[in-house]
Amino acid sequence: MTDRYQGFVASPVGKFLVKNLGLPSPVRLERYREGAPLVDGTVLVGGTGRLVDQLPDVLDSLGIATALRRDDDATYKGLVLDATGLTDASELHALRDFFTPVLRSLDTCPHVVVLGTPPEATGSIAERVAQRALEGFTRSLGKEIGRGGTVQLVYVAPGAEQSVDSTLAFFLSPKSAYVSGQVVRVGSTGATQAEPVADLARPLAGKVALVTGASRGIGEQIARVLHRDGATVVGVDVPQAANELVALVKELDGDHIALDITAADAPQRIAHHLREKHGGVDVVVHNAGITRDKKLANMKEDRWDSVLAVNLTAPERITAELLQQGVVNPNGRIVGVASIAGIAGNVGQTNYAASKAGVIGFVDALAPTLADGITVNAVAPGFIITQMTAAVPFATREVGQRLNAMAQGGLPVDVAETIAWYASPGSTAVNGNVVRVCGQMMLGA
Incomplete structure (x- = not known):
């Protein structure tokens, strides 16, 4: 699907109307793009704190060129500020001091990352105040930066300084093109040390990934991106979508399970298949989802029950069964697909x-209980351009696409790339x- 409005504003008439109206x-x-460098340009690094000294080496290991001093004649594809050293509100001027002189030197589609300390892990009230202030700053800068830019805040827990590689690789690269204004915690729950990634181009080589709802749309793109990163994909979908599912996994040299995930024996069948055919699973993506929209006053019981069930x-x-049977391998990944809704x-x-919202609660509840390096996270897509959203009335669709800092809808691959970051052994x-x-x-998130 294409964004016709975006094509229109690139035309001479569109440019005139945009400027004047x-x-x-x-x-x-x-x-x-597969095979391209993570960052096509230079990233300027600054700040004071626990991470600034290691950042040049980390970025160099990712193939990212860095600069430690601002050059008035240079343009930058990314900025990284280590703000973990800010211990009270009076030091927040460091944000203006670093960013204001360089914002006009950013290239198109730049990526900005601010590194902080989780407020709950700080040593004083004053430090907690300063670190919490970073959230308002980064979210506001995300709405100001323009030119297709993104801004993120990454809270790095003490002891997790050596585990930021995969997160910086994602947020500084075009893989995070439609992700902005986010606050991510590294090392706050569970393990603080990441597994080394042997091959940055294929971090999932030798891994098995289960993707539900895999036959089309976002699920198809998740399968394709995880395959690109080296995983053997096991796609799951309802029997009615078996033809599309089989064609996809054949193209990806993967495997499939055709079943209704709400069936009473579905968890046991999935666990048995993964254990017997693949020796376990490394990545579990709960992507399958349905909508049955009605206002609550008109909501029939079957509409309510079917949506909650799927x-x-x-x-x-499914997750409970896989964990109980030990089918999820050590350093495994569980990913839920939530929603802005x-x-x-x-x-x-x-x-x-x-x-x-229950999926988010699922992540909150499960994350502290996991062991052996297994993690659980979720993505919450906004307006993603798919065949389903193409059926939305034009006016509603336009509002959905424009009411964000980038004034456009996302693509299924944007969701898939975020899941691939979670799936990496380095995460x-x-x-x-x-x-x-x-x-x-702009609203509600």
């Missing part, structure tokens, strides 16, 4: 929003997070 002018986002109860049951709500979607210290893939929606 103040219409949204979305920048065509740069997305990652979107929430099935992931709970579960955070902000949506008219006519009380059932859907409840199910997706062991990334646990218990919910990241919105929404272009930084």
